[in-house]
Amino acid sequence: xxxxxxxxxxxxxxxxxxxxxxxxxxxxxxxxxxxxxxxxxxxxxxxxxxxxxxxxxxxxxxxxxxxxxxxxxxxxxxxxxxxxxxxxxxxxxxxxxxxxxxxxxxxxxxxxxxxxxxxxxxxxxxxxxxxxxxxxxxxxxxxxxxxxxxxxxxxxxxxxxxxxxxxxxxxxxxxxxxxxxxxxxxxxxxxxxxxxxxxxxxxxxxxxxxxxxxxxxxxxxxxxxxxxxxxxxxxxxxxxxxxxxxxxxxxxxxxxxxxxxxxxxxxxxxxxxxxxxxxxxxxxxxxxxxxxxxxxxxxxxxxxxxxxxxxxxxxxxxxxxxxxxxxxxxxxxxxxxxxxxxxxxxxxxxxxxxxxxxxxxxxxxxxxxxxxxxxxxxxxxxxxxxxxxxxxxxxxxxxxxxxxxxxxxxxxxxxxxxxxxxxxxxxxxxxxxxxxxxxxxxxxxxxxxxxxxxxxxxxxxxxxxxxxxxxxxxxxxxxxxxxxxxxxxxxxxxxxxxxxxxxxxxxxxxxxxxxxxxxxxxxxxxxxxxxxxxxxxxxxxxxxxxxxxxxxxxxxxxxxxxxxxxxxxxxxxxxxxxxx
Amino acid sequence: xxxxxxxxxxxxxxxxxxxxxxxxxxxxxxxxxxxxxxxxxxxxxxxxxxxxxxxxxxxxxxxxxxxxxxxxxxxxxxxxxxxxxxxxxxxxxxxxxxxxxxxxxxxxxxxxx
Ligand SMILES: Cc1cc2nc3c(=O)[nH]c(=O)nc-3n(C[C@H](O)[C@H](O)[C@H](O)COP(=O)(O)OP(=O)(O)OC[C@H]3O[C@@H](n4cnc5c(N)ncnc54)[C@H](O)[C@@H]3O)c2cc1C
Ligand code: SF4
Ligand code: SF4
Ligand code: SF4
Ligand code: SF4
Ligand code: SF4
Numbered sequence: 001x002x003x004x005x006x007x008x009x010x011x012x013x014x015x016x017x018x019x020x021x022x023x024x025x026x027x028x029x030x031x032x033x034x035x036x037x038x039x040x041x042x043x044x045x046x047x048x049x050x051x052x053x054x055x056x057x058x059x060x061x062x063x064x065x066x067x068x069x070x071x072x073x074x075x076x077x078x079x080x081x082x083x084x085x086x087x088x089x090x091x092x093x094x095x096x097x098x099x100x101x102x103x104x105x106x107x108x109x110x111x112x113x114x115x116x117x118x119x120x121x122x123x124x125x126x127x128x129x130x131x132x133x134x135x136x137x138x139x140x141x142x143x144x145x146x147x148x149x150x151x152x153x154x155x156x157x158x159x160x161x162x163x164x165x166x167x168x169x170x171x172x173x174x175x176x177x178x179x180x181x182x183x184x185x186x187x188x189x190x191x192x193x194x195x196x197x198x199x200x201x202x203x204x205x206x207x208x209x210x211x212x213x214x215x216x217x218x219x220x221x222x223x224x225x226x227x228x229x230x231x232x233x234x235x236x237x238x239x240x241x242x243x244x245x246x247x248x249x250x251x252x253x254x255x256x257x258x259x260x261x262x263x264x265x266x267x268x269x270x271x272x273x274x275x276x277x278x279x280x281x282x283x284x285x286x287x288x289x290x291x292x293x294x295x296x297x298x299x300x301x302x303x304x305x306x307x308x309x310x311x312x313x314x315x316x317x318x319x320x321x322x323x324x325x326x327x328x329x330x331x332x333x334x335x336x337x338x339x340x341x342x343x344x345x346x347x348x349x350x351x352x353x354x355x356x357x358x359x360x361x362x363x364x365x366x367x368x369x370x371x372x373x374x375x376x377x378x379x380x381x382x383x384x385x386x387x388x389x390x391x392x393x394x395x396x397x398x399x400x401x402x403x404x405x406x407x408x409x410x411x412x413x414x415x416x417x418x419x420x421x422x423x424x425x426x427x428x429x430x431x432x433x434x435x436x437x438x439x440x441x442x443x444x445x446x447x448x449x450x451x452x453x454x455x456x457x458x459x460x461x462x463x464x465x466x467x468x469x470x471x472x473x474x475x476x477x478x479x480x481x482x483x484x485x486x487x488x489x490x491x492x493x494x495x496x497x498x499x500x501x502x503x504x505x506x507x508x509x510x511x512x513x514x515x516x517x518x519x520x521x522x523x524x525x526x527x528x529x530x531x532x533x534x535x536x537x538x539x540x541x542x543x544x545x546x547x548x549x550x551x552x553x554x555x556x557x558x559x560x561x562x563x564x565x566x567x568x569x570x571x572x573x574x575x576x577x578x579x580x
Numbered sequence: 581x582x583x584x585x586x587x588x589x590x591x592x593x594x595x596x597x598x599x600x601x602x603x604x605x606x607x608x609x610x611x612x613x614x615x616x617x618x619x620x621x622x623x624x625x626x627x628x629x630x631x632x633x634x635x636x637x638x639x640x641x642x643x644x645x646x647x648x649x650x651x652x653x654x655x656x657x658x659x660x661x662x663x664x665x666x667x668x669x670x671x672x673x674x675x676x677x678x679x680x681x682x683x684x685x686x687x688x689x690x691x692x693x
Pocket of ligand 6: 610614646648650667
């Protein structure tokens with residue numbers, strides 16, 4: 001038996017665990033291990049008082065290993081790493097054992113079975129802890145420069161924000177002009193500045209700042225280097241084709257969205273007078289005063305909401321989400337129409353009105369001005385057909401006893417949603433995490449809303465999910481803050497639980513290199529001409545994908561070595577679980 | 581057969597007086613509190629007018645006349661619809677357009693409605 005000095009803490013979780021597991025038995029069986037010098041239970045291990053007790057035990061008993069058997073490691077790994085660190089124990093010599101989600105909650109009907117299982121889980125934790133070695137976080141220097149991809153409102157606002165924090169900024173835009181979707185819009189909600197004024201203002205602010213460089217008609221083609229020191233290749237299409245290389249510490253992706261394009265025939269799309277919302281907004285822009293469409297005066301407009309949004313899962317590639325901007329944009333557009341001509345009749349065929357927050361006032365105003373709302377059920381969508389000079393929209397109105405109504409209309413507007421933009425080359429170059437819905441994924445929707453699993457790569461604006469302009473600007477500034485908080489310090493700490501290749505054992509077969517999803521492994525030619533393989537600690541994510549590939553066990557993830565995993569398996573298979 | 585929506589009815593009704601039912605969000609409070617307990621009072625009626633379903637309006641004209649004008653609905657309406665006022669407007673419209681009632685002599689006005 002080793003000479004380790006391990007402390008084990010078994011949590012009751014206020015009954016969540018102790019109602020189904022005999023925690024006293026779990027602690028006493030843990031204490032049977034010669035190197036477990038202290039084993040205790042606690043009502044709430046994560047409470048401040050118990051944290052202080054653990055820290056005190058670590059100091060007093062000079063513990064060199066810690067096992068906390070409580071809830072999911074997702075919840076409290078950082079909590080107990082902190083406890084260890086404060087008491088002078090290396091945080092990587094602590095092991096979290098999950099007795100709640102993976103034991104008590106799963107076996108509420110079998111106290112003895114659950115307790116036996118808990119004993120083995122803790123034994124596995126002790127087995128691993130016994131073999132832990134102190135690990136120290138990697139510290140890498142960071143470059144005080146940032147790359148922003150996409151110059152819509154999000155990218156432009158981010159560039160100005162970063163520049164004002166003293167960062168060097170490169171703003172790369174695929175199109176010839178900056179501004180994204182907003183640059184071609186005439187009006188927008190909420191009232192105030194027009195979209196053009198907003199984009200012009202941001203453009204001017206960018207030009208005033210000497211530390212922002214804008215590249216239009218340009219695209220990111222490759223990312224190399226490591227977190228804090230990325231080397232990005234950008235293809236410039238103007239004035240001449242050339243590729244430049246930029247060194248940056250972080251990258252903000254702000255590549256925006258696309259608008260859903262209905263199929264021909266969907267809600268009558270293709271028939272003269274059936275337009276999408278952006279097409280209708282364009283029409284209004286070029287039609288001051290009373291509306292005339294293709295020579296005919298427009299007296300009646302019917303809107304069909306949720307086209308290409310909130311689709312049923314049974315549809316292939318369904319856009320199941322709500323596009324968020326469109327209810328309010330339609331209500332706002334209807335109010336604009338009343339400015340053109342207060343006598344126009346406007347019928348809104350909706351599923352739910354989602355003019356959330358302050359935009360409720362626009363909804364009220366549109367009703368007061370005479371817009372009429374008819375509610376249809378998802379499984380009974382309206383139908384559009386042309387009859388003579390007019391269009392006819394047929395709908396079962398849930399608000400009028402499901403009566404089937406036919407609305408003669410001069411124009412039908414399909415309220416089309418937001419869809420993810422195709423950007424395969426960029427996704428590939430940056431290894432961007434793409435969600436099931438096609439938008440880019442953050443690490444945590446509430447707590448880490450702009451960070452991605454790729455360190456130093458942030459997402460902001462409508463490339464992440466449907467957002468309004470204001471929400472896009474807010475997320476841009478969140479990404480600015482996250483970026484700056486790393487780059488400003490000049491260095492960053494990385495998790496040391498990464499792969500390591502023992503050069504004396506590696507045969508240079510290259511099997512690991514082929515599977516690494518992050519391209520963290522590279523070959524380096526050694527003195528004898530034979531290639532030796534090394535892992536870049538700053539790139540490796542510690543996923544462990546390479547480990548089982550190595551035929552000679554030369555590659556291992558620190559903190560999860562094969563020996564540690566085997567010790568855990570032995571613990572789980574321990575005999576004589578039951579105490580008589 | 582679908583009932584045809586007719587935008588002209590609301591224009592006519594509006595001309596006769598202030599008819600502000602478009603703000604109605606169809607919550608149903610008015611129907612719930614109405615002491616007359618008539619299902620069509622008043623929100624369904626308002627929709628018939630807004631949508632121009634004249635036949636439905638006529639079919640339920642008894643409801644228009646059975647309203648007590650007590651305004652219990654109105655004080656409870658979250659959208660500040662002038663419900664009783666609207667009912668009066670509808671009566672006025674039906675009187676004129678359907679029953680061809682001539683304008684009431686002033687002296688009798690106090691006893692009507
Ligand atoms: C019809 C309509 C009406 C709307 N009305 C309103 C409104 O009234 N009020 C409101 O608040 N919001 C409104 N919105 C939402 C608003 O448009 C978005 O919130 C906003 O445009 C999001 O900005 P963004 O910069 O994230 O994306 P975008 O505007 O899409 O900009 C993204 C930019 O990135 C560039 N890009 C893409 N890929 C690459 C690449 N690989 N490399 C380099 N550059 C790239 C694009 O060319 C583009 O310039 C409306 C949306 C629509 C569709
Ligand atoms: S915002 Fe409104 S129209 Fe757009 S998808 Fe959501 S519910 Fe439908
Ligand atoms: S642990 Fe994962 S990221 Fe690290 S080298 Fe192995 S495969 Fe690559
Ligand atoms: S798989 Fe193992 S032996 Fe082969 S190159 Fe990788 S570390 Fe070396
Ligand atoms: S209470 Fe007011 S808002 Fe609600 S249904 Fe009646 S009239 Fe409409
Ligand atoms: S005013 Fe008429 S509709 Fe309103 S509660 Fe009284 S009786 Fe009913």
